Amino acid sequence: MNKKQAFKQKLCASPHIVWSAIFVVVPLIMVLYYAITDRTGAFTTDNITRLSDYVTPFLRSLWFGIVATIICLIIAYPLAYIIAHSKAKVQSTMVILVMIPMWMNFLLRTYAWMTLLEDSGVINTILGKIGIGPFHMINTSGAVILGMVYNFLPYMILPIYTVMTKMDKNLVEAAHDLGANKFRVIKDVVFPLTRSGVISGITMVFVPSVSTFYISQKLGGGSFALIGDIIEMQFQVSNNFNFGAALSLVLMILILICMAVMNRFGDAEKAGGVGV
Amino acid sequence: MKNNVIIDLKNISVSFKDTKVLENLSMYIRDKEFITLLGPSGCGKTTTLRVIAGFLEPDSGEVIFEDKVINGVPPHKRQVNTIFQRYALFPHLNVYENIAFGLRVKKMKEAEIKEIVTEMLELVNLKGFERRNINALSGGQQQRIAIARALAVKPRVLLLDEPLGALDLKLRKDMQVELKNIQQRLGITFIYVTHDQEEALSMSDTVVVMDGGEIQQIGRPEDVYNEPKNAFVADFIGESNILDGKMLEDYKCSFSGATFQCLDKGFASGEQVDVVVRPEDVDIVSLDKAMLTGTVTSVTFKGVHFEIIVDIGGFKWMIQTTDYEPVGKEIGLFIEPDAIHIMKKSKYSGLYGDYSSFSDELEHLSDIVEEE
Structure with missing residues (x-):
């Protein structure tokens, strides 16, 4: 590549670099700045030390996030497998069915669940007609997790489905041919080869689940404050940008750690499969 | 077993x-x-x-x-x-x-x-x-x-x-x-x-x-x-000139307007048949000794031999020979009895074995592996 080409390439990349600088790097620095200063702009560690009061919502966020992610994975993996192995026409219909809820507004979907789950809501009314219930469903931790699973499930299905369609079907036949039964084929061939889809699915469900703030307020009735709700409160209600920034910073670090562990786990598994 | x-x-x-x-x-x-x-x-x-x-x-x-x-x-x-x-x-x-x-x-x-x-x-x-x-x-x-x-x-x-x-x-x-x-x-x-x-x-x-x-x-x-069984096999395996012919009696057949000795028998006399002649089994001879005569329409050098397309009464034959013959020349052909193979008519008759539309390029295209 000559110099002129190199320059042209840089020129093409420059809008992206400028964009990233303004909207990614600068805000990160601002978050960091707010987190270690007080209202007057003086340096302080108070924001960080105050975090200890919020260990419960932190842990609850992580816990709910993990549970929602696992449920999503359990539902999404077989579903993606079924979709990927259907006829082309069925496939496109099913993918659209998975995506349609994503076209609807997030708030609307959550409101819909409220009317469904309420004590005198749609589900309990129907159950009552056939003589079951009523069940108390709204304002429970289960409802919050349900909201997460419902909202983020497509983000688990789509990457797994994509990897599965790309997988060479001959590999499955080759494994059968070598004597492996269905279970063995899934365990030793399909799953290892779709792991990358699983990892991106987990990332795409876990991160928004941990940091979500709206679902818990609407479906949890305020009794299951998640860290996202606390952060929102700092900015919207208490007007304490500094503490909100500190909370965000720690949440971000926690997510990064989780993802690092996750990727490490994925790599280790991969390396483990290849031994002599 | x-x-x-x-x-x-x-x-x-x-x-x-x-x-x-x-x-x-x-x-x-x-x-x-x-x-x-x-x-x-x-x-x-x-x-x-x-x-x-x-x-x-x-x-x-x-x-x-x-x-x-x-x-x-x-x-x-x-x-x-x-x-x-x-x-x-x-x-x-x-x-x-x-x-x-x-x-x-x-x-x-x-x-x-x-x-x-x-x-x-x-x-x-x-x-x-x-x-x-x-x-x-x-x-x-x-x-x-x-x-x-x-x-x-x-x-x-x-x-x-x-x-x-x-x-x-x-x-x-x-x-x-x-x-x-x-x-x-x-x-x-x-x-x-x-x-x-x-x-x-x-x-x-x-x-x-x-x-x-x-x-x-x-x-x-x-x-x-x-001994291909029908025109499809004859054409698919190797190169073949497949002609419309008639069995006159045992060991005697006619095609391209001439009568030939052959080694096949057991056909009804006068039965319509497909005749296979492999391009490498045709000899080029002087016109006075020829069983068939035709005009060279194309010559391709193949390394081991030349591939010559000869027009005999409107039917294009392929002949493989080590002798170069120029395009446009009238040449004589000679076919030994054991070079002639007679096949019964089948649904493939008339579909293969004529080199009038022959081109190397098409041959190669058909070689491309297709998924079944």
Whole structure:
């Protein structure tokens, strides 16, 4: 590549670099700045030390996030497998069915669940007609997790489905041919080869689940404050940008750690499969 | 095993939606035989292989393995293994683990596995490749690993689906010899699928020529080449001039407006037949000794010989000769009785064997491997 080409390439990349600088790097620095200063702009560690009061919502966020992610994975993996192995026409219909809820507004979907789950809501009314219930469903931790699973499930299905369609079907036949039964084929061939889809699915469900703030307020009735709700409160209600920034910073670090562990786990598994 | 027959296919029919892929196909395969299913893409050869492997259940008919009907037996319980067209090696496993896959399924001891893998790598000339990554191997090497992986589980029958299709010509020739050697050394039945007639002729004990989901001819390579059953076989295997002719009496026939001695008998006198003359069996002679005369319309240098297209009464013949003849020249042709092969009329009559639209380019295009 000559110099002129190199320059042209840089020129093409420059809008992206400028964009990233303004909207990614600068805000990160601002978050960091707010987190270690007080209202007057003086340096302080108070924001960080105050975090200890919020260990419960932190842990609850992580816990709910993990549970929602696992449920999503359990539902999404077989579903993606079924979709990927259907006829082309069925496939496109099913993918659209998975995506349609994503076209609807997030708030609307959550409101819909409220009317469904309420004590005198749609589900309990129907159950009552056939003589079951009523069940108390709204304002429970289960409802919050349900909201997460419902909202983020497509983000688990789509990457797994994509990897599965790309997988060479001959590999499955080759494994059968070598004597492996269905279970063995899934365990030793399909799953290892779709792991990358699983990892991106987990990332795409876990991160928004941990940091979500709206679902818990609407479906949890305020009794299951998640860290996202606390952060929102700092900015919207208490007007304490500094503490909100500190909370965000720690949440971000926690997510990064989780993802690092996750990727490490994925790599280790991969390396483990290849031994002599 | 009756008569040493390891696999017996009886009246197999397969159709996908409304298309019939195999129609009432019956054939048997002897133990330790190298048998090749040969035909153009879409002829049903890969489908036949998949029926034997168990990936596909026939709509009707019986698949018999060692005197037992195995319809409905899943692939992983059949004693046959497949070499796939694109190898289908597991990309997440290294060479060792790929070959060991079938052995691990069998729950063999690690020491035993190691022994077999080493032995197999030696067999395919890739000693010391155990820890290599699959993606770091060349096409030829991947092919060898695929062979090693399939042979490691000691199958009774090995199914090979155009295994050399993705390799370049030189490598293909080498692998043909190697595969044949492996087959003879291990004494395993090979069922080989290809659309390459040269490959089929040079490797097989038996060739099965297929078209349109039906078997056109089964026989030893020499027989299929020298005595094709119909115009399709004559055209598909090698080059052929196929002419519309008439049997006058035993050992005497007429075509292209002349009468010829031949070695065929048993036809009704006056019966319409297809006559095959191979391009290499036509001699160019001076006009006064000629049985037929024609005008040269094109000459192509092929290295070993010239390929000459001659117009004889509007029918274009192909002749392979070492003598150069210029375009436009009138030449005389001579055909020995043993160079003439008579075939009964079939649905393929008139479709093949005329070189008026012949071009090398088309020939090559039809060689491109298509997925069935």
